[in-house]
Amino acid sequence: MHAPKSTMASPESNGSDHVVELIVRDIPQPPPLPSSSSSSDDSRDNAHDQIAPLLSHTDRPKINIFTASYPRRKQPRDEVTRLLESETSPFTQCILWIWNGSRYSGLLCMALSSFLYFLMGVLSNIFSVQAIPLFETAFTRCTIILILSYLWLRRSEQPLFGTSNVRIILLLRALAGCISMSSFVYCFQKLPFVQAVVLNSTTPIMASVMARFFLREKLKIADIASLACSFFGVLFFFREMLATQGQLDKVDEASNANAKPTHQIFAILVGIFSSIIGGTSYCLIKAGAKASDQPLLTVFSFGILASPAMGICTYAFEDFVLPTVQSILLMVVLGILAFFAEVLLARGLQLERMGKVANIQYMEAALTQFWSLTLTLVSPAFDHLVGILLIVVSVCCTMYIGPDKEME
Numbered sequence: 123m124h125a126p127k128s129t130m131a132s133p134e135s136n137g138s139d140h141v142v143e144l145i146v147r148d149i150p151q152p153p154p155l156p157s158s159s160s161s162s163d164d165s166r167d168n169a170h171d172q173i174a175p176l177l178s179h180t181d182r183p184k185i186n187i188f189t190a191s192y193p194r195r196k197q198p199r200d201e202v203t204r205l206l207e208s209e210t211s212p213f214t215q216c217i218l219w220i221w222n223g224s225r226y227s228g229l230l231c232m233a234l235s236s237f238l239y240f241l242m243g244v245l246s247n248i249f250s251v252q253a254i255p256l257f258e259t260a261f262t263r264c265t266i267i268l269i270l271s272y273l274w275l276r277r278s279e280q281p282l283f284g285t286s287n288v289r290i291i292l293l294l295r296a297l298a299g300c301i302s303m304s305s306f307v308y309c310f311q312k313l314p315f316v317q318a319v320v321l322n323s324t325t326p327i328m329a330s331v332m333a334r335f336f337l338r339e340k341l342k343i344a345d346i347a348s349l350a351c352s353f354f355g356v357l358f359f360f361r362e363m364l365a366t367q368g369q370l371d372k373v374d375e376a377s378n379a380n381a382k383p384t385h386q387i388f389a390i391l392v393g394i395f396s397s398i399i400g401g402t403s404y405c406l407i408k409a410g411a412k413a414s415d416q417p418l419l420t421v422f423s424f425g426i427l428a429s430p431a432m433g434i435c436t437y438a439f440e441d442f443v444l445p446t447v448q449s450i451l452l453m454v455v456l457g458i459l460a461f462f463a464e465v466l467l468a469r470g471l472q473l474e475r476m477g478k479v480a481n482i483q484y485m486e487a488a489l490t491q492f493w494s495l496t497l498t499l500v501s502p503a504f505d506h507l508v509g510i511l512l513i514v515v516s517v518c519c520t521m522y523i524g525p526d527k528e529m530e
Contacts, residue, residue, distance in 0.1 A: 221469065225525050228474025229482055235466035236485040242459050243490055245452065252449045255440040256307045259453065261432035266457025267464060268425030271418055280416060283423070288413040292423035295406035298399050299424045300431050305396035307435075312389035316363040321393035323356045323487065326480035328401030333476035336405045344523060345477035351516040352484035358509030359491055404480070408471040417468030421461070474525055481520050488513040 220230045275282055283289055310318045327349050333339040411417040436442065445453065470479050488510050495502045 226521070228470045228472070228479055228525055229521060230470075231466045231473065232470030232479045232482040233485060235463045235470060236483050237489065238459050238463035238466070240486045240489040240493070242456050242463070243486075244493060245459075246456065249448070249452050252443070252446055254443055254445060254449060254453070255436065256310060257432055257436040257440050258443060260303060260307060261429065261436050262453045263457045263460050264425050264429040264432050266454065267421060267461045268429045270458065270461045271422035271425055271465075274418055275422060280418075282419075284410075284414040284416070284419050288410055288419070291406060291410040291413060292419060295403060295410050295420055296423040296427040298403035298406055300428045302396050302400040302403050303428060304431070304435060305392050305399065309389055309393040309396055312385065313393065316360045317390070318393060320356065320360060321390070321397060323353060323484075324394075324397045325400040325404075326483045327353060328397045329404035329480045330401075330477040332398075332401040332405050333408070336402070337408065337476065339476055341477045344519070345481070348481045348516045348520050349477070352481055352487075352513050355509040355512030355516070356484065356487050358505045358512065359487065361505050362503070404471060404476065407468050408476060411468050411472035417472050418465055420468045421464045424464070478520060478523075478525070482517060484513050485517055488517075 220227060220234060224230065272282070284292060306322065309321060313321075330341055330345060330349060334341045407417075407420045410420045410423070414420075470482070473479075491506055491510055495506060
C-alpha cells in the first residue's frame with residue numbers, strides 16, 4: 123500500500139516543498155513478527171506516559187485554597203448562608219446581637235439576665251397557689267437546669283466536662299455555687315425577709331472585691347461609686363422595714379431578757395458567708411467561661427452537683443410537699459427561665475469586667491420595686507422613689523461609660 127508513496131520521495135521531488143516528505147519520514151517501518159509483543163508493551167508504556175500527568179493531577183489534595191475552583195465551590199454555599207440569615211426572624215437576630223454582636227454584649231447579657239430574674243419573681247407572685255419549701259423549689263430548679271444544659275451540650279456536640287485544664291475550675295465553681303445556695307436558703311429560713319434580701323444584695327459587691335484578688339481585675343473609682351450608689355438604693359427600699367424590724371427586735375429582747383439571740387447572729391453570719399462564697403462563685407464562673415470559651419459548661423457543672431445536693435437537703439431538713447398541677451407547671455416555667463438567666467449571667471461575666479457588670483444586677487431590685495408600686499396602685503413612698511432613682515442613675519452611668527472588655 124505504501125510503495126507508491128515511497129517512490130514519490132525521490133531526489134527529483136527535492137525542488138518542491140511538498141508535505142509528502144514529512145508524511146513519508148513519519149511512517150514507521152513494519153516491525154518484524156517476532157517482536158510484536160515488545161511493540162505492544164512499548165505502546166502501552168507510551169500510553170501510560172501520556173496518561174500519567176492526568177493521574178498524578180487527581181492525586182493532589184482536593185481542598186486547596188489556591189485552586190481556581192475553590193471560589194466557585196464556595197459561592198453557592200455563601201449565597202445559601204446569606205439567604206438563611208435574611209430569613210432569620212427579627213427576634214433571633216436580636217438575641218444573636220445581644221449574645222455576641224455588639225461591644226455592649228457583656229452588659230446587655232447581664233441586663234437581660236436580671237430582667238429574667240425579675241420576671242421569675244413576678245410570675246411566682248402572681249401564679250403561686252401553694253407553699254413549696256425552699257429546698258424543694260431549689261431542687262426542682264437545679265434539676266431543670268441540669269437537664270436543659272445537658273441537652274444543649276449534646277445537641278451542639280460539645281464535651282460535657284470541657285478539657286482537662288478547666289475541669290478543676292468547673293468543679294470549684296459547682297462546689298462554691300452549691301454552698302452559696304444552701305447557705306442562702308438557710309438565711310431566708312432563719313432571718314426576716316428584709317434582712318435576708320439586704321444580705322443577699324451584697325453579693326455583687328463581694329464579687330467585685332473577690333475579682334480584685336483572684337482575677338487581678340482593676341476596681342476603678344467609678345465602679346466603687348456605682349456599686350455603692352446601687353446598694354444604697356436597695357437600703358432605701360427597706361429603710362422603713364429595717365427600722366420597724368429593729369424596734370421589734372428590741373421589744374423581743376426586752377421581753378426575753380434572759381434569752382440570747384445567738385440563732386439570729388449565726389444566721390446573719392451565714393448570710394455574710396453566703397455573699398462571700400457567691401462572689402467567689404462569680405469569679406469562678408468568669409474564669410471557667412473564659413478558659414473553656416463556653417459559658418454553658420459552668421451552668422452544667424453547677425446543675426450536676428447542686429441537683430443531688432438540694433435533693434438531699436430536701437429529704438433531710440424539710441417535709442416533702444406534693445405540688446399540684448398548677449404548681450408543677452409554674453415550677454417548670456421558672457426552671458426554664460432560671461436556665462436562660464444563668465446562661466446569660468455566665469456570658470456577661472465572660473465578656474465584661476466584674477466591677478462593671480456586677481452593678482447591672484441591681485436592675486432586678488429596681489424593677490421589682492417599680493412593679494410593686496405599679497401593682498398596688500398607691501402613692502409611692504419617697505424612700506422607694508429615691509432608691510429606684512439611685513439604681514437607675516447608677517446603671518445608666520455604667521452603660522454610658524461603656525464596656526471594658528478583656529477579651530483574650
